[in-house]
Amino acid sequence: MSGHGTPQPVSARRAGPLTGTAEIPGDKSVSHRSLILGAMTVGETRISGLLEGDDVLATADAMRAFGAEVSDQGGGNWSVHGVGVGGFGEPEAVIDCGNAGTGVRLIMGAMATTAISTTFTGDASLRSRPMGRVTEPLAQFGTLSYGRTGGRLPMTVVGAANPTPVRFELPVPSAQVKSAVLLAGLNTPGETVVIEPEATRDHTERMLTAFGADLSIEKDGGARVITLKGQPEFTPQTIDVPRDPSSAAFPVAAALIVEGSDVLVPNIGMNPTRSGVFTTFQDMGADLTFENQRTEGGEPVADLRARFSPDMKGIEVPPARAASMIDEYPILSVVASFAEGRTVMRGVKELRVKECDRIDAMAQGLRAAGVTVAEGEDWWEVEGIGPRNVQGNARVEARLDHRIAMSFLILGMAAQKSVTVDDAGPIATSFPIFMDLMTRLGASLHKSNQ
16 A cells, blocks of 8 residues: 555546535544544444545554454444454554555554554655654653654554653644544553643544543643543444545535536534634635534534635635644635635644645645745745636646645636646545546546646
C-alpha cells in the first residue's frame, strides 16, 4: 500500500449545473478512531458507515497485525473483536499506513505504552512528513523511536514497558498529537493530562467517553485541560459513523461556484470542531443552508443544501477558526477565487506539513489558472476575480495529495477552460467515490493523457 501505481491524470471542464443529492462516505477521522478503540476493547464493536478508503483500510490492516479480529460485513458494516487496553501483540511485519497521516500517528500513540516494537512506513508522501511532533511527547511516557533524519518514516517505535503518565501542553493545535497522547495514556497508570490552548476536533474525547474511559475536560482561561485516568475497562460499542464534513466540502464548494447548481448533501457530521469551512462560506455570502439538524451517536448532524452563489465576497478568515477547518483551506481557496475581492487566511502553518506543502501547492496551481496569490510562512491571500472569470487552462501537480487533486478538479468545473490534475490516484485515500459522485451531479470529468 506504499504507492498507488501509475499516475492517473484527470481533467475537469465547465459543464451544466450540478444538481441532485451527494451521498458522502463516512467520516475519516471517526472511522480511524472506531477501528483503533474497537481493537483496544474486549468483545465485539460493530461499526456502520465506515469509510472504506485506502487510509482507513490501512488502519484496519494495522489493527489485525496487533491481534484484533477485524472483518468487513459488507455495505460499510464492520466488526472488530478487540484485545483490550494493553493487549496489543507485536506485529510480525512492517505496518504500512499508506498515505494515512492520521492513522500512523494515532496508531503510534495506541501502541506506545505496550512493551512491543513496531516498524511503520507509508507511501512517498507519508515518508516525507515529520513524526517528531508525535514521537517527542510519546518519549515522555518512556517510548523510544528510531527513524530517518528529521524524524521521518520508516520508523521503529519501542513501546514503554513501564510507562509514566505525562502532562503535555500542545505547542501547536493538532488533533493528531492530542489523540496520540491520550491513546498512549490509556495503558498508563495514573492521570495523563493534555492542555490544549486552542480547541481542535474532539472526536477522540467523545469516543473515549463512549467506550467507558474516565475522562474530564475543564477550562483554564482559554485553554482546554483534558484529564484521562489510565487502564480503563472498555465496553464494546455500536458506532454509526457520520458522513465526512471534509469530503462534503467538495460538492458543496462545486455547487457554490458552478452556475445554476442546487445540491443536497445529507447526513453530514456538524461537530463544531470540524465545521468551520461551512461557517466561512456563509460569511462570504454563500447560499448554504443547514436542514434537518439533529444528533446521532453523540455527534451533531445536518443536511446541507448548497446553491450557486454569484455574489460571494472575499473575507479575512478568523485565525481562531483554523483548527476547525485546517483540511478545507485548499478548497476554500478555490471558492475564494470565484468570489469578489481578497480572502485572507492566517495562522495556517500546519498546512506546510500536511501530505504536501498545501500552501505552496495551491498557490502554484491557482497562479497557473490565472488567479493572483500571495503567501507567507503561515498565511496566504487569494485575490478573487468573481464568477465566470477564472481562466483555468492549466495542468497542476497534485503532489500525491488527495485534497489538492480534488480542489483543482472542482476549480476546473467552473473555470473558462479545463484544468488537468497530473494524478488523481490519491483521491482514493479519503473519497474513493469522488469521481462517480461528481459525475452523477453533472460534472464533466475525464481521464487525460496530457
